[in-house]
Amino acid sequence: MKYYLFSLILISSLVQAQGVTYNLGRTALDSEIQQWDIAINPGDGKELPQGRGSVVDGEKLYATKCLACHGVDGVGASAPRLVGRNTMGSNWPFASSVWSYINRAMPLYLEGSLSSDEVYALTAFLLHKNGIIPESAELTQANLLDVEMPNKNGYVPPPIDQWEPGMQRLFKIIGPEY
Amino acid sequence: MKNLLDRRRFLTHGTAMMGITLGSIKAAGAQTSNESSNDVLAYGGRSRFVTSQRIADIDETHRAFGRHEGMLTPLQDSMGIITPNSLHFATMQGYYPPDINPDDHKLIIHGMVDRSLVFTMDDLLRLPSVSRIHYLECQANRPEVMEPTVQGSHGKTSCAEWTGVLMSTLLQEAGYDANAKWVIYEGAEPGKMVKSLPMKKALDDVMIAYGQNGEPIRPQNGYPLRVLVPGFEALYSIKWLRRIKVVDRPYMGYQEIRQYTVRPGRQSDERTPFYNYENGPKSVITSPSGEQQLMSGPGYYRITGLAWSGGGAVKKVEVSTDAGKIWRQADIEGPQHKMAHTRFNSIWKWNGEPTHIMARCIDEQNQVQPSRHQFARYWGVDPDKLPTREQRGSGHHNSIQPWGIRENGSVYNSYAII
Incomplete structure (x- = not known):
């Protein structure tokens, strides 16, 4: 009996080490992953789809698709300002975040209606309006991550390796007993 | 807003008066009960004397209630530790809840994994589950000089018993890469909000929840599926979850930059931490x-x-x-x-x-x-x-x-x- 129990424990721990699988869920199709894989890695931009768009193209698109809410030249209207202090131009550390957000969430109520080329063009236009890239610029999947955002060093790297379950908060507030 | 405040003031007084009027059976009996309504019988409603409700964040009164930032829990009326589902706070980030048929909903898990998988809601219900009581609190929940009530200042926190699958179970099913330091995950609402989370936390106690206080999660709280990250600012707990990707670094989505970085106020030469994690005591x-x-x-x-x-x-x-x-x-x-x-x-x-x-x-x-x-x-x-x-x-x-x-x-x- 003792041996039987022992071997049972041994077997179950072996199974644990290999990773229990419930065989639930089906294999994802490449096509369905591609359709939803819309967050852009700010390091290598590997999720960016092929496409291209220029500042000039973006200016025309902006006038028809964005201006009504974001105002002339991105100064803001019913929707937030896009140019200047405390906007994507001055605050956001990565151009990938701009592309990703326009692509996923704009225009309001017509989310997902822009083509990749249109998203590159609008990104180019807004970066130009913020004085980051020249009027002659064209953005593609190959050069978007080369854009140097003014605030690229403005964020402390995430203290991921310091975080452990049960540890004290990283940005601790001093309490009365300190 | 003023109307709501007046109503609340009345309610406070009304509740205190109830102790006096309870003995008056005649008054109660003379009133037509609302229990004849089928809705109230089949899905139990509350007494007509109980009218506590969520209110809009005071800054948001000019916007559509239920679409923008605050639907605040009436903490002044709360009892015990569980927030009723109808009164759970919600911040909507600009969108009404998507109308998701659970039969059509799917969750994809992919990225640095051995097997990219798609789970239906039925699949998830067959996996080992946990039920845990956790609060959620928006990081903007705080005392406000101009806010007269606790609902207005502190109503962006609630607490529920959440039921679901541990994220670690799903990550193991997919066979995650031991070198992966982060996961990102995303909702199915029009804005498709995305959030980055350290893998260590994902493997520790994060839930993929489908139950809230004994029933399916309410639409405004993420029906049919949401992430629940215990103890972290509520931004981490993405609603209407449809995708988890195992990755090597944080991705800096829109909400992660625009509103939810806390900049140390001491000096301008201090830089902004990417993210914050736990709410303070x-x-x-x-x-x-x-x-x-x-x-x-x-x-x-x-x-x-x-x-x-x-x-x-x-x-x-x-x-x-x-x-x-x-x-x-x-x-x-x-x-x-x-x-x-x-x-x-x-x-x-x-x-x-x-x-x-x-x-x-x-x-x-x-x-x-x-x-x-x-x-x-x-x-x-x-x-x-x-x-x-x-x-x-x-x-x-x-x-x-x-x-x-x-x-x-x-x-x-x-x-x-x-």
Whole structure:
């Protein structure tokens, strides 16, 4: 009996080490992953789809698709300002975040209606309006991550390796007993 | 807004009066009961005398209720530690909840995994499940000088029993890469909000939840599926979840940049941390609280409130009834779960003189909730300007909320005074 129990424990721990699988869920199709894989890695931009768009193209698109809410030249209207202090131009550390957000969430109520080329063009236009890239610029999947955002060093790297379950908060507030 | 405030004031008085009128059977019997309604019978409604409800964040009254930032929990009426699903706070980030048929919903898990998988809701219901009681708190939940009620200042926190699958179970099913340091995950609403989370936390206690207090999660809280990240600011707990990707770095989505980085206010040369994680130790007296009334003059009153901490369980709560000179340990009413609201009570004999009452939380890590002045000193900002959006440190603001008591028994927000 003792041996039987022992071997049972041994077997179950072996199974644990290999990773229990419930065989639930089906294999994802490449096509369905591609359709939803819309967050852009700010390091290598590997999720960016092929496409291209220029500042000039973006200016025309902006006038028809964005201006009504974001105002002339991105100064803001019913929707937030896009140019200047405390906007994507001055605050956001990565151009990938701009592309990703326009692509996923704009225009309001017509989310997902822009083509990749249109998203590159609008990104180019807004970066130009913020004085980051020249009027002659064209953005593609190959050069978007080369854009140097003014605030690229403005964020402390995430203290991921310091975080452990049960540890004290990283940005601790001093309490009365300190 | 004014109407709501007036209504709440009336309710407070009405509730206090109920003890007197309960004996009057004639009055109750003469009234037509609303229990003839089929809805009320089949899905139990509440008494017509109970009208506590969520309100819009005061800044948001010009916008559509339920689409923008705040739907605030009426903490002043709360009992115990569980928030009823109808009253759970919700911040909507600009979108009404998507109308998701659970039969069509799917969750993809991919990225740095051996097997990219698609789970249906039925698949998820077959996996091992856990039920845990956890609070959620928006990082912008804080004392507000201009906000008269506890609902307005602290209503962006609620607590529920959540049921679902551990994220670690799904990650193991997919066979995650041991070198992966982060996961990102995304919702199915029009804005498709995305959030980055350290893998260590994902493997620790994060839930993929489908149940809320014994029934499916409500649409505004993420039906049919949401992430629940215990103890972290509620932004991490993405709703209407449809995708998890195992990755090697944080991705910096829109909400991660625009609103939810807390910049140290001390000096401009300090840089912005990418993210914050746990909410600090916090508590608030829910009754008596702003705009309520000590109805019958001097005598015994029950001070009751909620305490919670992202750092674990609440160890103890202290209450002061003399503007912070003397602190006494409060009674803990019920369970003290980790990262959950904890109800405290303290019976107080009011002598009829004006005073200030307040509570502070001490969690199991011995973190102590700070006063306004301690909080301001830590962040290097002017305490008289707390909290404002301009003064950094406005998010993750966990300083002590005092309530002033006037000689006539009326209760007001005295944050600016204490």
